Amino acid sequence: MTHRILGRTGVCVSPLCLGALNFGEATGEADAVRIMHAAFDAGLNFVDTANVYNEGKSEIVVGKGLAGRRDQVILATKVHGRTGDGPNDGGTSRLHILRACDDSLRRLGTDYIDLYQIHRYDYNTPIEETLEALHDLVKSGKVRYIGASSMFAYQFAQSLYLADLCGWTRFVSMQNHYNLIYREEEREMNRLCVEEGVGLIPWSPLARGFLAGNRTQDKSGPTTRARSDEYAHSMYYRKSDFAVLVALEDLAARKSTTPAQLALAWILHKPGVVAPIIGATKMSHLEQAVEALELTLSPEEIEFLETPYVPHPVLGHR
Numbered sequence: 201m202t203h204r205i206l207g208r209t210g211v212c213v214s215p216l217c218l219g220a221l222n223f224g225e226a227t228g229e230a231d232a233v234r235i236m237h238a239a240f241d242a243g244l245n246f247v248d249t250a251n252v253y254n255e256g257k258s259e260i261v262v263g264k265g266l267a268g269r270r271d272q273v274i275l276a277t278k279v280h281g282r283t284g285d286g287p288n289d290g291g292t293s294r295l296h297i298l299r300a301c302d303d304s305l306r307r308l309g310t311d312y313i314d315l316y317q318i319h320r321y322d323y324n325t326p327i328e329e330t331l332e333a334l335h336d337l338v339k340s341g342k343v344r345y346i347g348a349s350s351m352f353a354y355q356f357a358q359s360l361y362l363a364d365l366c367g368w369t370r371f372v373s374m375q376n377h378y379n380l381i382y383r384e385e386e387r388e389m390n391r392l393c394v395e396e397g398v399g400l401i402p403w404s405p406l407a408r409g410f411l412a413g414n415r416t417q418d419k420s421g422p423t424t425r426a427r428s429d430e431y432a433h434s435m436y437y438r439k440s441d442f443a444v445l446v447a448l449e450d451l452a453a454r455k456s457t458t459p460a461q462l463a464l465a466w467i468l469h470k471p472g473v474v475a476p477i478i479g480a481t482k483m484s485h486l487e488q489a490v491e492a493l494e495l496t497l498s499p500e501e502i503e504f505l506e507t508p509y510v511p512h513p514v515l516g517h518r
Contacts, residue, residue: 201243224257377516
């Protein structure tokens with residue numbers, strides 16, 4: 201497995217990042233640990249979770265999966281979402297960030313986080329306060345690098361500018377919403393990150409399973425998730441999305457692969473993308489994702505997949 205450099209750091213990460221959104225709930229502890237160990241054995245060295253995933257259970261499970269392998273894995277987690285009922289139990293204020301970081305370290309069973317990310321932009325906290333708090337965590341040794349997630353490009357550009365101006369630690373990664381049926385990030389954010397040397401680690405590269413090819417326009421399907429995922433129903437399922445899916449399935453058949461593998465191959469070909477985050481809940485999901493690393497696409501094949509796309513409203517910033 202050929203590893204990639206994360207932004208303008210010297211850190212090498214695998215071209216796939218194992219996402220732990222379902223760990224501790226849909227994927228039980230024992231299965232999650234088995235998936236993590238299989239991922240590490242396959243060459244993946246990058247894991248992403250968040251303090252709010254399953255009320256902290258995901259971080260606990262990830263910590264158990266890292267036992268004995270911590271120094272060989274790049275561990276990423278996030279802060280922003282609400283962790284309690286109090287008025288300060290969320291956001292990216294200095295108060296919440298410092299408290300949340302200590303809580304994440306305790307759940308993860310480690311004394312440092314490799315990549316600490318703000319899960320969303322906090323409209324109630326000056327970005328200067330957020331940046332200085334994150335900088336202090338880096339200087340304390342609790343955090344190695346910092347990253348951000350979905351926001352508008354002007355907000356991210358302002359953050360990078362202020363960090364440079366004030367001598368604070370800079371964001372090295374952007375975890376944004378990007379896949380074959382949601383490409384609005386190509387307008388500004390992806391280009392900004394390429395210019396600024398910020399690594400892209402997109403979330404939902406398979407559009408919450410839509411690009412696996414088992415969704416229908418009447419919002420039914422062969423899996424429980426296909427039928428009940430209201431978040432996906434609100435994000436995708438436009439007529440044009442199914443037109444992209446038809447092209448994906450057509451090319452996948454011609455290349456003797458699966459739609460999901462082809463969708464991963466497509467995103468891995470895009471400028472600035474370092475490691476899309478794959479939410480493997482079964483061993484087969486992981487195995488197929490790793491196999492996708494062997495796929496190559498010609499410029500003509502990429503154009504064939506992209507031609508049916510129709511622009512979307514902004515999705516996933518909140």
